Amino acid sequence: MRITRILYREVLKQVDFYSRFNPSPLSIEKFLQFGQEKCEKTSFLFLRKELPVRLANIMKELHLLPNRLLEMPSVELVNSWYERSFDEILNFESASPDSSEVRELFCDTLIKIRNRHSNVVETMAQGILELKQSTLVDQHVEHCIQYFLNRFYMSRISIRMLINQHAALFGSDLNNQSPRNIGCIDPHCDVKAIAYDAYDNARFLCDQYYLTSPGIDIETINGQDPNGPVSIVYTPSHLYHILFELYKNAMRAVVESHNEDDDLPPIKTIIVKAKEDLTIKICDKGGGIPRSLRDMLFQYMYSTAPQPSASGMNSAPLAGYGYGLPISRLYARYLQGDLVISSLEGYGTDAIVYLKVLSSEANELLPVFNKTSSKHYTSIQ
Numbered sequence: 343m344r345i346t347r348i349l350y351r352e353v354l355k356q357v358d359f360y361s362r363f364n365p366s367p368l369s370i371e372k373f374l375q376f377g378q379e380k381c382e383k384t385s386f387l388f389l390r391k392e393l394p395v396r397l398a399n400i401m402k403e404l405h406l407l408p409n410r411l412l413e414m415p416s417v418e419l420v421n422s423w424y425e426r427s428f429d430e431i432l433n434f435e436s437a438s439p440d441s442s443e444v445r446e447l448f449c450d451t452l453i454k455i456r457n458r459h460s461n462v463v464e465t466m467a468q469g470i471l472e473l474k475q476s477t478l479v480d481q482h483v484e485h486c487i488q489y490f491l492n493r494f495y496m497s498r499i500s501i502r503m504l505i506n507q508h509a510a511l512f513g514s515d516l517n518n519q520s521p522r523n524i525g526c527i528d529p530h531c532d533v534k535a536i537a538y539d540a541y542d543n544a545r546f547l548c549d550q551y552y553l554t555s556p557g558i559d560i561e562t563i564n565g566q567d568p569n570g571p572v573s574i575v576y577t578p579s580h581l582y583h584i585l586f587e588l589y590k591n592a593m594r595a596v597v598e599s600h601n602e603d604d605d606l607p608p609i610k611t612i613i614v615k616a617k618e619d620l621t622i623k624i625c626d627k628g629g630g631i632p633r634s635l636r637d638m639l640f641q642y643m644y645s646t647a648p649q650p651s652a653s654g655m656n657s658a659p660l661a662g663y664g665y666g667l668p669i670s671r672l673y674a675r676y677l678q679g680d681l682v683i684s685s686l687e688g689y690g691t692d693a694i695v696y697l698k699v700l701s702s703e704a705n706e707l708l709p710v711f712n713k714t715s716s717k718h719y720t721s722i723q
């Protein structure tokens with residue numbers, strides 16, 4: 343036990359040390375450049391420092407959460423994953439970048455870490471449910487938890503992006519990516535194709551649960567080159583995640599605001615590529631939601647539907663488990679874009695996704711641990 347305590351104290355000292363460095367945001371242009379150069383040594387040297395820095399920055403915030411939340415079994419489990427992964431990467435701190443065995447072991451370690459953290463979102467959600475079932479959570483604590491989760495999941499998106507790029511370029515990652523991809527990035531991501539894919543899969547869920555679904559109408563406009571493609575340098579999986587969530591919400595609102603024998607109004611989508619922004623607007627006539635509830639949509643665990651049951655038999659699959667929309671907004675904001683909901687109560691809702699067209703402007707938006715961020719956690723013990 344004594345050795346474990348000494349090792350644990352050593353890890354915490356290292357977390358302290360690495361948290362004093364600011365994370366280094368990359369632009370999608372830089373990701374592409376890294377990928378085209380395909381220099382594993384450069385990537386290894388960058389990641390063995392940057393990953394501990396990003397992990398340490400968010401771990402310091404995790405440790406500022408109220409003790410009664412940190413003591414929840416699921417939160418303790420998430421914390422243990424982060425500490426273990428942080429420690430495993432530090433093993434490469436002084437390893438030789440010239441050794442192919444070292445580089446191969448590093449890549450395998452990153453893939454192991456990515457797999458270890460695959461259920462962090464659900465496990466963290468479980469931890470917050472455990473807290474709410476065990477004690478009253480006042481509005482101030484609730485607000486701090488929302489603040490933390492947005493930063494925690496943004497950090498996680500960025501860490502997984504770094505790992506996915508390295509594993510896709512240098513690892514034995516089963517590359518189910520398109521051959522034109524640079525790692526997980528598609529230099530010519532066809533937005534309309536991703537929108538149809540997301541719609542089709544959301545429609546499948548909708549048909550399964552409601553036995554009906556609204557149609558779709560997609561229009562594209564290229565303001566710069568009328569005959570040119572409406573494409574962007576982007577990570578297709580991120581764009582799919584955003585649009586899949588938005589189509590699910592639109593379908594649920596449309597079906598639930600009409601009678602069984604009504605003709606369902608189609609969901610209209612317009613995609614416009616201009617000089618600075620590529621904008622995707624998804625318009626539905628699903629009756630809308632009052633302005634007073636709009637911010638609730640981005641609250642983790644909010645739903646106007648009954649919470650999905652454990653069995654999943656009678657759960658409303660379109661309602662999700664309470665974090666689809668806030669995380670979709672994080673994906674949009676991760677590379678300086680945004681996701682905005684504009685609802686007309688009594689009529690319908692427009693969901694608008696803004697993406698940066700210039701890859702030099704699409705820089706990672708990363709949470710930084712400092713005095714300002716720490717102030718959000720004071721007086722919530």
Ligand SMILES: CS(=O)(=O)N1CCC(Oc2ccc(-c3c(C(=O)NC[C@H]4CC[C@H](C(=O)O)CC4)noc3-c3cc(Cl)c(O)cc3O)cc2)CC1
Nearest residue numbers: 591592595628630631644645661662664665666667691693
């Ligand atoms: C945290 S999460 O990410 O997990 N997630 C957020 C999403 C939520 O599911 C949904 C889905 C649709 C809607 C919805 C309604 C609606 O439902 N109106 C009817 C209620 C109006 C108030 C009324 C009341 O006053 O309470 C009770 C009925 N109207 O317009 C939309 C709508 C929303 C989005 Cl975001 C959209 O993109 C498109 C839309 O049409 C609300 C909630 C699951 C949870």
